[in-house]
Amino acid sequence: MSLASEVSAIRSSAGLSRSAHIVIVRVDGAGALDFLQTASTQSPYMREGRVRHTLLLKDDASLLADAFIVNIDDGFLVIAEGPSEAALVQWLEQLRDRAGAKNVTVRGTSEEWTTFGVDGPYAWEVAAAFMGPTTLGQPYLTLSRREDMMCLRAGKTGEYGYLLMVPRPNEKDAEAKLHEIGKPLDLVTVTREALDVCALENWHFSMRQLRKTDFVKTVLTPIELQLQWRVVYTREFAGVEALRARRAEGPKARVTCFTCSAPIAPGQRVRLAGMDGDIGEVLASCDSPTLGQTVGSVLLDIRVAHPHITFTAGEHEIRTCTASLVDNKSLRIQPHKHSYATRNEVVTA
Amino acid sequence: MNALPNDITVYLEHRERALAEVRKLLASIINFDGDPNDIDPDAGLFGTGLGLDSLDAVEVLIGLEIDLGIKLEGDDPMKLGLRSVNGVVDAVMRARGEL
Numbered sequence: 210m211s212l213a214s215e216v217s218a219i220r221s222s223a224g225l226s227r228s229a230h231i232v233i234v235r236v237d238g239a240g241a242l243d244f245l246q247t248a249s250t251q252s253p254y255m256r257e258g259r260v261r262h263t264l265l266l267k268d269d270a271s272l273l274a275d276a277f278i279v280n281i282d283d284g285f286l287v288i289a290e291g292p293s294e295a296a297l298v299q300w301l302e303q304l305r306d307r308a309g310a311k312n313v314t315v316r317g318t319s320e321e322w323t324t325f326g327v328d329g330p331y332a333w334e335v336a337a338a339f340m341g342p343t344t345l346g347q348p349y350l351t352l353s354r355r356e357d358m359m360c361l362r363a364g365k366t367g368e369y370g371y372l373l374m375v376p377r378p379n380e381k382d383a384e385a386k387l388h389e390i391g392k393p394l395d396l397v398t399v400t401r402e403a404l405d406v407c408a409l410e411n412w413h414f415s416m417r418q419l420r421k422t423d424f425v426k427t428v429l430t431p432i433e434l435q436l437q438w439r440v441v442y443t444r445e446f447a448g449v450e451a452l453r454a455r456r457a458e459g460p461k462a463r464v465t466c467f468t469c470s471a472p473i474a475p476g477q478r479v480r481l482a483g484m485d486g487d488i489g490e491v492l493a494s495c496d497s498p499t500l501g502q503t504v505g506s507v508l509l510d511i512r513v514a515h516p517h518i519t520f521t522a523g524e525h526e527i528r529t530c531t532a533s534l535v536d537n538k539s540l541r542i543q544p545h546k547h548s549y550a551t552r553n554e555v556v557t558a
Numbered sequence: 559m560n561a562l563p564n565d566i567t568v569y570l571e572h573r574e575r576a577l578a579e580v581r582k583l584l585a586s587i588i589n590f591d592g593d594p595n596d597i598d599p600d601a602g603l604f605g606t607g608l609g610l611d612s613l614d615a616v617e618v619l620i621g622l623e624i625d626l627g628i629k630l631e632g633d634d635p636m637k638l639g640l641r642s643v644n645g646v647v648d649a650v651m652r653a654r655g656e657l
Contacts, residue, residue: 438601438608463599518566531647
């Protein structure tokens, strides 16, 4: 199946993915909450079953992980994209030892759990048939459980999104059941690449959009990446000192969404007509099947890091724009009213 | 440092002014006790991002009318393109004939 077909499935029905790029680490012990306070840019203090979308930063305030923290069974799950499981466990253990939190345990769960992602305007029909009808009303950023399975409602495609966590021994049965459930919904197996395209189309951050750049001579922090909504500056956490220093000196650059009628490769420098020298660099880009053009993120000099400005990028022009560009079907579909079987009745314009 | 072209400079002045006004409005709606300048221009308004709910959405529309003197036709923030901070800035600039 082509990448465009996979993206189309995520935008119109549902896509099933194996979430091997997501690692889940369990943090337990009497001091687990206090310890995670020092690891996460947002407080993990919340009710059982609630989920916080947060960041884990290195000491220089660059990103280690894009993470969800879940309060569960008097402990926490850290569900992260970015580092490998071993690297995340090692980072958390080092932080724990630095904090002197001796009664906190950190362990990877890849041998216990396998994860599937279901994304799309009708992903909730798949999730509900798999987990049970209460999933239909499951709020965004919560975790539900049924027997030995868990379901996190989140998603980074602009459509309904669920992460299903299944005990490793049940992996094959679960996958077969998901395909069986999904057959009348035209469920399609999708790759990580398709999820990345959807994330970029909808201006959702992905760790895989990050690349080394020398356009700015420093690391990229949540300030340049427009992720400050996940940061509470008054808290103490790994990387906060460097982040506060960056904030005090003021950002020099900021990522901005752009479109282009031609393919533009990451790393391409951009210029503004009438000015000498480069004024930005493309960080990530993709051919958007949904929009029929190239969509991407460009790191721009802070003075011009705004939408509706045209730049030159090599032989082509790129134009910055206000995200998100996709008119997501999920915004008009309500689980208690609609179904894939009656999809043609949903107004999409 | 290179000076920006004049037409861009004028646009950016309008944009920065509208962005500051929208940040102030949103900060009051979400009871944001930090610096409004920390509100990212491309942060989403609903769900992920600032986490506004449907009641907050109504407050945004009322705030635009009362604080900024801008009345938008319609009451559905999604249909009005108000999905992000910059979406609100666009609406303000359009109403002022600056976009």
